[in-house]
Amino acid sequence: MSTSLTIPCPHCNGLNRIPGERMADTPRCGRCKKPLLLSQPFELSQSNFASQTKGDLPLLVDVWASWCGPCQAFAPTFQQAAGTLLGRCRLAKLDSEAHQQLSAQLGIRSIPSLLLFKNGQEQTRQSGAMALPQLLAWLRQQGI
Secondary structure: OOOEEEEEOOOOOOEEEEEHHHHHHOOEOOOOOOEOOOOOOEEOOOOOHHHHOOOOOOEEEEEEOOOOHHHHHHHHHHHHHHHHOOOOOEEEEEEOOOOHHHHHHOOOOOOOEEEEEEOOEEEEEEEOOOOHHHHHHHHHHOOO
């Protein structure tokens, strides 16, 4: 019997149950018909935060701001990681300036900050930009 995964849609926030063996088949949302797994980070906001942290695939959030030099330098690395981790981890970006209330709720003290959510709960966080090998090694330590 196959294990199915619950995955929130990054477009409409609908929850989708996908059989494990179908994860490589480019699953689409049952509601909006758009792809569930993206090879680039999607935008996280106050309105979609609660639904996006649910599900069986971990969610890695990059908290950033447009005025932050290290955030801008880290952006291409995070983008590259999204493609590398496709199907194993979902990646999202949270603009701390545009979503100050959510940033405060999450206790963000410095940027860039990476927050890893599993099953709706924050598992760990890391401050500062990293090179892709460091980022992937850190995620492996977290079981991803």
